[in-house]
Amino acid sequence: MRLSVFTAFAAAASLAAPAVAQPKAAPPRLIIAISVDQLSADLFDTYRPHFTGGFKRLVDQGVTFVNGYQSHAETETCPGHSTLLTGHHPGVTGVIANNWINQGAPRADKKVYCAEDEAAPGSTFQNYQVSPVHLKVPTLGELLKARDPRSRNVAVAGKDRTAVMMSGARVDQRWYWNGKDWVSDLKDAPVPATLPRFRAAFAAQFAQARPPLVPPPLCQARATPYQLTPTLTVGNGTLGRAAGDEEGMRTSPEHDGAVLALAAGLASELNLGRGPAPDVLAVGLSATDRVGHSYGWGGQEMCLHLLALDRELGDFLSVMDRRGVPYAVVLSADHGAADLPERLRAQGDTRAQRADPALGADAMGKVIAADLGLSRPALLGDGIGGAVWLDREIEPSRRPAVLAAALARYRAHPQVETVITAEESARLPMPTGDSSRWTLAQRVRAGFDPQRSGDFYLVLKAGVATKTRPTKGGVASHGLPWDYDRRVPILFVAPGHKPASPTAAADTVDILPTVASWIGLKLAPGSVDGVCRSEAATCR
Numbered sequence: 001m002r003l004s005v006f007t008a009f010a011a012a013a014s015l016a017a018p019a020v021a022q023p024k025a026a027p028p029r030l031i032i033a034i035s036v037d038q039l040s041a042d043l044f045d046t047y048r049p050h051f052t053g054g055f056k057r058l059v060d061q062g063v064t065f066v067n068g069y070q071s072h073a074e075t076e077t078c079p080g081h082s083t084l085l086t087g088h089h090p091g092v093t094g095v096i097a098n099n100w101i102n103q104g105a106p107r108a109d110k111k112v113y114c115a116e117d118e119a120a121p122g123s124t125f126q127n128y129q130v131s132p133v134h135l136k137v138p139t140l141g142e143l144l145k146a147r148d149p150r151s152r153n154v155a156v157a158g159k160d161r162t163a164v165m166m167s168g169a170r171v172d173q174r175w176y177w178n179g180k181d182w183v184s185d186l187k188d189a190p191v192p193a194t195l196p197r198f199r200a201a202f203a204a205q206f207a208q209a210r211p212p213l214v215p216p217p218l219c220q221a222r223a224t225p226y227q228l229t230p231t232l233t234v235g236n237g238t239l240g241r242a243a244g245d246e247e248g249m250r251t252s253p254e255h256d257g258a259v260l261a262l263a264a265g266l267a268s269e270l271n272l273g274r275g276p277a278p279d280v281l282a283v284g285l286s287a288t289d290r291v292g293h294s295y296g297w298g299g300q301e302m303c304l305h306l307l308a309l310d311r312e313l314g315d316f317l318s319v320m321d322r323r324g325v326p327y328a329v330v331l332s333a334d335h336g337a338a339d340l341p342e343r344l345r346a347q348g349d350t351r352a353q354r355a356d357p358a359l360g361a362d363a364m365g366k367v368i369a370a371d372l373g374l375s376r377p378a379l380l381g382d383g384i385g386g387a388v389w390l391d392r393e394i395e396p397s398r399r400p401a402v403l404a405a406a407l408a409r410y411r412a413h414p415q416v417e418t419v420i421t422a423e424e425s426a427r428l429p430m431p432t433g434d435s436s437r438w439t440l441a442q443r444v445r446a447g448f449d450p451q452r453s454g455d456f457y458l459v460l461k462a463g464v465a466t467k468t469r470p471t472k473g474g475v476a477s478h479g480l481p482w483d484y485d486r487r488v489p490i491l492f493v494a495p496g497h498k499p500a501s502p503t504a505a506a507d508t509v510d511i512l513p514t515v516a517s518w519i520g521l522k523l524a525p526g527s528v529d530g531v532c533r534s535e536a537a538t539c540r
Helices: 005-012 041-050 054-061 077-084 140-147 160-167 194-206 246-250 253-269 287-295 300-322 341-346 361-372 396-411 422-427 440-446 508-518
Strands: 030-036 063-069 099-101 111-113 153-157 173-177 226-229 232-234 279-285 327-332 379-381 386-390 416-421 456-460 487-493
Touching (some): 005 253, 005 300, 030 077, 030 160, 030 508, 077 160, 173 253, 194 253, 226 341, 416 440
Parallel strands (some): 030 327
Antiparallel strands (some): 099 111, 226 232, 379 386, 386 456, 416 456
């Protein structure tokens, strides 16, 4: 069954542009940067032979780095997206995780969301004000606007943090789904005429039930059910949804098709690529992440989703062709992911297991507090693994004992690979070179910010899922420094460059300097962590 949500939205909202011949091999006037959330290189490699639409076109026409890396340890959405268009690792962007603890925050709630301003009056972690304030470095769109204010910087995404991290502070238009509507945090930007039409088309589509997709033989072969709880079975789903089912809408290519349609509509209305300076259109596709978390990536659900997304992406590129604007594309991902542990174990992976809840900062902090006779939990954190903070309310004279106790208990746990202190990370230089060969300490250092990172960093062993138990919408996870979470595809498609599939390791921080070479954007030597890739550009 062909799901072409992009085409349906584009037609209903009158978003498609008339056909205009595109100049051959002209320098790009529009950079389209696409992120597919949770598209691991393992997943991409699995389905690459079966793509027939947009993914296949990008591979056939471009330079595909099969060993791309989100080289840092904290492989989550926000830090990963902060690398894509800045050329910097999260230790420089300041975006160390999706969430972190700011014990100096001017509110009672000390947990901070990466794309919020915790200083906003009345804000909480749950009720936040979307903001790029935590991003410490400029994005590609901001650098272009600094060179020539006539450049446009536009972002459309399924998640607010994706749109924010790919566009930054100086933005012309930024739109994303907030769980109820397509919204923007830009209070002074005019609302494009595209938006009312798009919203009406989306509402009409959303109000209708979506029938189950009919799986082709390729997907049927992956349809082995796994009953994870008495009420939760995954593996053989077909991605249908009831009318008005927001979770079902987000967990399918339907959501990505909407993002692509809105991006195409804004490109047409704003005449992106036709101005006196190059423009940037950042597109964040988040449904792969939702499908991965909800079902894992080894079953029928992900197969159906990726084949449909491949078609949606092909439809989008065809519309961009018809605009007659010379454009270039870069596509990558914010992180990878492991499949659900139950399926991996059934396939013979003896490492696959779920994390012990006792490893959580709250649980471990209570144990340490009891051991040391403290009146309050000793540790703060977000989930299991990654950064952990010592409670600042602990007397300074007792903090060394708390740290020593935490390190000893964590290092003794059979699911823990290592624990690296902030002091150890601070002594290391920012790593460079082939990130596939970095040590665990270097991977942690790449995401270490001395102002925001924790007092130590907990690394779980390979195969340990941070989800302690399967829940609806949460059966599989990511966030670890192992290659199944770090390795992502990086595709460059620009006029005048021959197709290739280099096996050498590349890094997502290489995207900015490579794209900059396409449009003559000069970067000062050493001003970014990445390097221009000569396989995909004429580097100067």
